[in-house]
Amino acid sequence: MSSKLTALNEWVDQVATHTRASQVSWCDGSAAENERLIAAMLESGDLEKLNPDTHPDCYLHRSDPDDVARVEHLTFVCTEDPDQAGPNNNWMAPAEAHALMKGLFAGCMEGRTLYVVPYCMGPVDSPLSRCGVEITDSPYVVVNMRLMTRMGADALARIENDGHFVKGLHSTGELDPDRRYIMHFPEELSIQSFGSGYGGNALLGKKCHALRIASYQARTEGWLAEHMLIVGIENPQGEVRYVAGAFPSACGKTNLAMLIPPAAYREAGWKVWTVGDDICWLHPGEDGRLWAINPEAGFFGVAPGTGNKTNPNALAMLDCEAIFTNVAVTEDNQPWWEGLDDRVPAKDWRGRDFDPRQGPAAHPNSRFTVSIKRCPSYSEVAESASGVPIDAILFGGRRAGLAPLVLEARDWRHGVLLGAGMASETTAAATGAVGVVRRDPMAMKPFCGYNFGDYWAHWLEVGSKLSHPPKIFQVNWFRRDADGRFIWPGFSDNMRVLEWVLDRCLGQAQVRETAVGGLPEDGAINTDGLEQHPDMEALLEVEPSAWLAELDDIAAHLEQFGGRVPGELRQELDRVATRLGEAG
Ligand code: OXD
Ligand code: MN
Numbered sequence: 001m002s003s004k005l006t007a008l009n010e011w012v013d014q015v016a017t018h019t020r021a022s023q024v025s026w027c028d029g030s031a032a033e034n035e036r037l038i039a040a041m042l043e044s045g046d047l048e049k050l051n052p053d054t055h056p057d058c059y060l061h062r063s064d065p066d067d068v069a070r071v072e073h074l075t076f077v078c079t080e081d082p083d084q085a086g087p088n089n090n091w092m093a094p095a096e097a098h099a100l101m102k103g104l105f106a107g108c109m110e111g112r113t114l115y116v117v118p119y120c121m122g123p124v125d126s127p128l129s130r131c132g133v134e135i136t137d138s139p140y141v142v143v144n145m146r147l148m149t150r151m152g153a154d155a156l157a158r159i160e161n162d163g164h165f166v167k168g169l170h171s172t173g174e175l176d177p178d179r180r181y182i183m184h185f186p187e188e189l190s191i192q193s194f195g196s197g198y199g200g201n202a203l204l205g206k207k208c209h210a211l212r213i214a215s216y217q218a219r220t221e222g223w224l225a226e227h228m229l230i231v232g233i234e235n236p237q238g239e240v241r242y243v244a245g246a247f248p249s250a251c252g253k254t255n256l257a258m259l260i261p262p263a264a265y266r267e268a269g270w271k272v273w274t275v276g277d278d279i280c281w282l283h284p285g286e287d288g289r290l291w292a293i294n295p296e297a298g299f300f301g302v303a304p305g306t307g308n309k310t311n312p313n314a315l316a317m318l319d320c321e322a323i324f325t326n327v328a329v330t331e332d333n334q335p336w337w338e339g340l341d342d343r344v345p346a347k348d349w350r351g352r353d354f355d356p357r358q359g360p361a362a363h364p365n366s367r368f369t370v371s372i373k374r375c376p377s378y379s380e381v382a383e384s385a386s387g388v389p390i391d392a393i394l395f396g397g398r399r400a401g402l403a404p405l406v407l408e409a410r411d412w413r414h415g416v417l418l419g420a421g422m423a424s425e426t427t428a429a430a431t432g433a434v435g436v437v438r439r440d441p442m443a444m445k446p447f448c449g450y451n452f453g454d455y456w457a458h459w460l461e462v463g464s465k466l467s468h469p470p471k472i473f474q475v476n477w478f479r480r481d482a483d484g485r486f487i488w489p490g491f492s493d494n495m496r497v498l499e500w501v502l503d504r505c506l507g508q509a510q511v512r513e514t515a516v517g518g519l520p521e522d523g524a525i526n527t528d529g530l531e532q533h534p535d536m537e538a539l540l541e542v543e544p545s546a547w548l549a550e551l552d553d554i555a556a557h558l559e560q561f562g563g564r565v566p567g568e569l570r571q572e573l574d575r576v577a578t579r580l581g582e583a584g
Contacts, residue, residue: 011133011167012114076183083564108194131155137170148296149298184213189217199300206296225295243394248443259272288468290470327349487539
């Protein structure tokens with residue numbers, strides 16, 4: 001091993017000694033290694049083989065029933081100064097967190113193999129990518145990391161070249177919820193996660209590295225690490241424009257990233273290309289535009305609700321080489337979840353005979369893991385070292401009322417306010433109550449590794465460096481009528497909104513300026529061919545008194561961050577409120 005890797009070797013030795021691991025295995029990411037790990041997990045019962053005729057090389061993992069989602073209340077950002085982490089994070093002093101974790105990790109790998117997993121977030125040859133090494137005692141984590149990141153020998157070679165990497169230490173421990181912590185040390189570029197095997201808590205490249213640690217790092221280096229999908233829209237002239245979109249967990253990012261345009265659009269020559277479904281790293285380019293890479297190499301998607309109407313591309317990629325976690329199975333051992341089709345499953349996610357009285361067959365946060373390359377709409381630009389230029393940024397939430405289908409920000413500063421004011425109903429992706437409206441700025445509430453006040457200032461700073469910034473829009477696919485029914489059909493028909501958005505980027509489509517932002521003019525959103533004509537007036541309604549109350553609530557939310565909130569953001573809020581008052 002070269003001298004550049006000394007720090008890595010020393011760290012591995014030190015962890016192996018402290019955890020009393022029985023063996024150390026350096027992962028090279030090869031197919032042979034993957035096969036060995038899968039065979040061992042089939043043997044131990046960690047994985048079950050699914051129907052090899054319908055789903056070759058697909059496996060089911062049933063997690064501990066108490067370990068099925070991210071645990072935000074056990075997730076900490078540990079910086080010397082608590083204000084650095086901000087009220088948006090749980091904070092613990094680094095020394096205290098280190099002492100706590102040292103106690104938990106002591107001897108925890110006795111009788112277990114310690115896997116060293118080198119990985120690269122982003123294309124291995126891209127200057128925008130960043131590497132990490134995860135030490136874990138979970139073979140399930142290793143096989144998932146192989147799908148979700150560029151893992152193994154190439155990543156190790158890059159680490160040797162870079163000379164630095166993010167250190168992630170993980171053990172499933174005893175899966176005891178009372179001995180479970182996800183600790184981030186942004187100042188040390190390190191992560192320690194104990195007591196959970198669930199994706200967002202255990203696949204450390206994803207939320208822990210690519211969002212919490214990377215957002216912190218991005219601030220010091222002048223870029224943005226965001227909870228966003230990246231999608232390319234090709235028009236009939238063959239021009240592709242890229243859109244990034246931030247939506248809270250389980251609000252349809254994966255579906256939007258893989259959208260298939262409605263028939264009339266397809267016939268006219270529109271195509272949609274998938275670049276990423278969850279995380280986006282945005283860098284100001286020399287041309288004054290914002291360039292994006294997807295740091296991930298796979299999807300860790302929510303299974304329930306994925307069906308032929310909502311996301312046929314996802315279904316097509318899930319019939320081979322996928323890992324399913326906490327889904328149900330049919331009589332003939334095919335994976336099944338609510339929203340897939342009308343078959344009745346045989347076993348639920350806990351492996352019990354399915355009985356609807358015991359709740360849904362698949363866990364509401366059950367997941368699939370699969371390589372992005374298996375997606376029929378996968379775009380090879382996902383491998384581009386320079387990334388893709390972004391024309392539009394969407395901020396979306398799940399809101400039954402208030403927020404219109406689409407709203408255009410007047411400029412970057414107004415767009416940052418729309419992002420900072422985002423709110424959404426909570427979902428099953430995290431433990432806790434579902435369906436409660438909470439503020440989720442830029443969909444980063446669970447993922448921003450530093451104080452939101454500083455984060456918004458950083459957004460404004462990045463915008464000031466862009467001579468051609470993307471246009472920013474707020475969208476809401478989830479508005480409901482008085483009877484609680486969704487008004488907008490969503491899914492592939494969201495293409496209609498994207499068309500308007502992209503036309504706006506070219507300065508073409510018609511817009512009606514209002515106090516809160518630009519709305520599509522009557523008839524500007526194409527509704528031709530929709531089975532049912534949606535009530536566009538209700539979808540685009542902006543009710544001044546409700547918005548004034550919303551602005552008050554946003555102001556109160558910003559106040560939590562006190563002096564760290566940039567003055568410009570406060571001024572922007574006042575400006576919108578004044579205009580709204582005048583208009584009212
Ligand atoms: C995810 C999440 O897993 O946001 O992507 O929870
Ligand atoms: Mn996510």
